[in-house]
Amino acid sequence: MSTTTSTATGVREPVTLNVNGRSWTTSAGPRATLLEVLRRELRLFGAREGCGVGMCGACTVLADGLPVSSCLLPALLASDRAIVTVEGLAAPDGGLHPVQQAFVDHNAFQCSYCTPGFVLMTAGLLDEDPDASDEHIREQLSGNLCRCGCYREIVAAAITARDRLEA
Amino acid sequence: MRVHRPESVGEVLALLAEHGDDAKLFAGGTAMMILLRSRLLAVQQLVCLDRVGELRSIDAAADAVHIGATATLREIADSPIVRERLPLLAGTASLVANHRVRAVATMGGNLAEADYASDPPPVLIGYGARARLRSLRGERTVAVADLITSFYETCILPDELLVDVEVPVAPPGVGAVYLKYTTRSVEDRPCVGVAAFAGATTAGTRVVVGAVAARPVALDIDERDPDALGSAYADAISPISDLRGSAAYRRRAVKALVARAVRRAETGETAAVRV
Numbered sequence: 001m002s003t004t005t006s007t008a009t010g011v012r013e014p015v016t017l018n019v020n021g022r023s024w025t026t027s028a029g030p031r032a033t034l035l036e037v038l039r040r041e042l043r044l045f046g047a048r049e050g051c052g053v054g055m056c057g058a059c060t061v062l063a064d065g066l067p068v069s070s071c072l073l074p075a076l077l078a079s080d081r082a083i084v085t086v087e088g089l090a091a092p093d094g095g096l097h098p099v100q101q102a103f104v105d106h107n108a109f110q111c112s113y114c115t116p117g118f119v120l121m122t123a124g125l126l127d128e129d130p131d132a133s134d135e136h137i138r139e140q141l142s143g144n145l146c147r148c149g150c151y152r153e154i155v156a157a158a159i160t161a162r163d164r165l166e167a
Numbered sequence: 168m169r170v171h172r173p174e175s176v177g178e179v180l181a182l183l184a185e186h187g188d189d190a191k192l193f194a195g196g197t198a199m200m201i202l203l204r205s206r207l208l209a210v211q212q213l214v215c216l217d218r219v220g221e222l223r224s225i226d227a228a229a230d231a232v233h234i235g236a237t238a239t240l241r242e243i244a245d246s247p248i249v250r251e252r253l254p255l256l257a258g259t260a261s262l263v264a265n266h267r268v269r270a271v272a273t274m275g276g277n278l279a280e281a282d283y284a285s286d287p288p289p290v291l292i293g294y295g296a297r298a299r300l301r302s303l304r305g306e307r308t309v310a311v312a313d314l315i316t317s318f319y320e321t322c323i324l325p326d327e328l329l330v331d332v333e334v335p336v337a338p339p340g341v342g343a344v345y346l347k348y349t350t351r352s353v354e355d356r357p358c359v360g361v362a363a364f365a366g367a368t369t370a371g372t373r374v375v376v377g378a379v380a381a382r383p384v385a386l387d388i389d390e391r392d393p394d395a396l397g398s399a400y401a402d403a404i405s406p407i408s409d410l411r412g413s414a415a416y417r418r419r420a421v422k423a424l425v426a427r428a429v430r431r432a433e434t435g436e437t438a439a440v441r442v
Contacts, residue, residue, distance in 0.1 A: 055354060
């Protein structure tokens with residue numbers, strides 16, 4: 001059966017999103033990105049806008065486990081997928097995810113604008129490939145930008161997270 | 168703008184037949200979202216392909232692989248079928264942009280966008296790939312070499328859907344190399360991309376150069392010497408100037424990279440390499 005979402009200009013339709021295991025009903029215009037909905041309506045500020053064209057990684061979220069740029073994903077099309085933002089990584093008791101803890105332990109940030117993106121790229125990789133090589137980790141993170149230049153600490157944190165998850 | 172989410176190819180074709188040029192197809196969105204949000208593209212009917220499962224398959228045929236239009240670059244890079252039978256295409260797909268883009272960007276979207284600075288088209292042309300276009304009027308196949316007609320232009324008609332790409336398997340023993348030359352950062356689009364398939368033509372090595380002109384360039388010349396081939400390509404192309412390199416710079420890069428790609432392919436090596 002074909003689904004047609006009738007969305008005349010200015011008219012918003014309810015969209016049900018699955019974010020961090022919770023169901024959220026929100027309204028989004030056809031051009032709204034998931035990033036805009038996360039920040040403006042769901043008030044989840046972990047995903048940030050950097051470049052707006054999928055190149056910097058600041059807006060990274062996991063969609064069905066895969067890291068994607070939420071600045072390029074229409075909110076309407078996110079409705080079929082399980083979305084995880086950095087706010088959804090910690091355990092219910094507030095305990096940090098091993099990747100988050102490794103970033104803290106390595107001081108792998110200065111301003112932290114890019115951190116949620118790097119954390120989710122790392123978490124997505126280690127979930128899929130817990131034995132990822134150092135080279136694979138570097139390659140996975142090569143599409144994320146840190147303008148403070150903390151790359152060395154970030155890669156070290158990701159490697160530590162892998163070693164702890166493996167142990 | 169109306170957003171449609173059809174669930175079969177038949178429904179997509181009906182929407183395209185009804186709305187013609189007012190309808191635009193939306194697959195991974197990595198190109199379309201940028202165009203839509205910058206208002207470079209005004210769309211009345213947005214036809215999303217994410218629920219059309221039948222477009223996403225990667226299937227092995229006798230001497231070819233059929234890659235569905237909405238197979239993602241990540242799926243192509245990771246597919247055991249593509250890795251075994253079209254190793255250069257798998258390797259090239261893994262060099263495009265970054266992990267997030269590859270997780271959603273599609274084969275059909277890559278070709279339909281026809282960005283001049285793109286890695287897969289010269290490699291697909293080197294393989295002799297053909298795109299299958301379907302409409303309610305029928306079906307036709309077009310060589311990928313003819314599909315892209317100019318900067319961001321293809322011969323796909325408004326009521327046609329690119330269904331899949333048929334990629335012939337290169338004969339065993341043929342070395343195939345793609346050199347992706349980037350001038351800014353690792354995830355950037357290529358400044359020059361050179362695909363070389365050793366032994367693929369009667370004259371020797373088939374060379375296709377991408378990212379230097381409106382469409383990928385393949386010369387029909389009887390020349391075997393790698394350096395002479397490099398010079399021939401450098402002389403024949405009218406390279407563009409953009410932020411990744413001036414025309415003069417590209418001409419010199421093409422000369423060196425064509426020679427290098429040909430030499431590597433003729434050793435029997437098969438690899439897609441960022442240089």
